[in-house]
Amino acid sequence: MSNNSDLVQIRPLGHTKLFQPIKVGTHTLPQRIAFAPSTRQRGTSDYYPTDLQLPYYKARGQYPGTLVITEATYVSPGGAGRANVPGIWNDKQAAGWKKITDAIREEKSYSSVQLWHLGRTADPAQLKHDGQPFIAPSPVYMDKDSEEQAKKVGNELRAATKEELEDLINNVYPNGARKALEAGFDYVELHSAHGYFLDQFLNQGTNHRTDEYGGSVENRARLLLAIIDKLIPIVGANRLAVRLSPWATFQLKEFDGEEVHAYILKELQKRADAGNELAYISLVEPRVSASYDVAAHDQKGSNAFAEKIWKGKFVKAGNYTYDAPKFETLLHDLDNDRTLIAFSRFFTSNPDLVYRLKNGVALQHYDRPTFYTHDNYGYNTWNQHDGNKQFDKEVEQKRVGKVLA
């Protein structure tokens, strides 16, 4: 990948609020740009971080004070279910991640990990291979393919038992969080967005439970809040975060909407008022559903409600380049002085995105076909603004990651 890619023209933002300091959690960052968590499937097939990921994240953290929220990372073998995604439940995984967080720290930047459980979006065959059950709030399959596959391999989707939920609260998430701290992450974020396990509890289409984890808004939010309450003394509220996507329909039939998220934010604000303010709330804007743009006429809601409830910091993501070179939305959202802007797609293709935004250097367009491949092509093969290295596609496609330990 070189400078021949399509270019998106931008204007310099160095003089705007994007490049003014902001306090987040335990740090004061010199600018307000984050790398949005981005799964790239460059881990090993058995869930270890690799030597491909290290230079990738070091490059994304090359401008001091960038908040690098690495990628969704399995909290446990039971939360896994797609190969080549790294986990963070054992010492060897933590040791690998430590090399990555050290590399980010060497650049004077900060790291956050996103703890992930797939729930019904896992591949039932992969879970079967790993000796794990296929669980979700309720046995509501994502689609026909998932149902057929689950039946074929004999690993049918079932509702998580109360004991399993208690184990997640008391053991699984605390273990993942402890390993993340051992791995040197500055922040620990819970993935409660985009139709994954924790979000499946929030959503009425996927949560049909009749116990205290289903039904009312309070009940649907119970698991997430219980995990947060358990993690606050372990991680420290000021190093803990959560990601929410109120308006995304990705892997869901209906979006979750405002009501359940307003309740979660009110509850988190109560904890903040009692001295336990989370480091940040990561909010996905309605302009995107996961990594896809949503056309303006299909955008059903707005995150304006969240600002009225939550008084702490936000990390917001969602096609903030759509109105480039003006960047009116980005500048508007920065105006409250408690927001960071996160980028995913353009950070995949511009390791020096911070420099480009500051100085108005055109952005290389991202390459969707290489988002989820497992080799180095389209990963560590993007030039900086001043680079012109030509990469040999065949050579890079043979370069697969080796375990970092």
Ligand SMILES: Cc1cc2nc3c(=O)[nH]c(=O)nc-3n(C[C@H](O)[C@H](O)[C@H](O)COP(=O)(O)O)c2cc1C
């Ligand atoms: C390749 C790719 C992988 C992604 N993986 C994750 C992920 O692991 N966790 C998550 O919460 N969002 C994930 N997202 C969504 C992004 O974090 C982000 O919210 C979305 O892409 C919108 O930001 P953008 O317009 O700057 O790309 C991913 C997006 C892309 C493009």
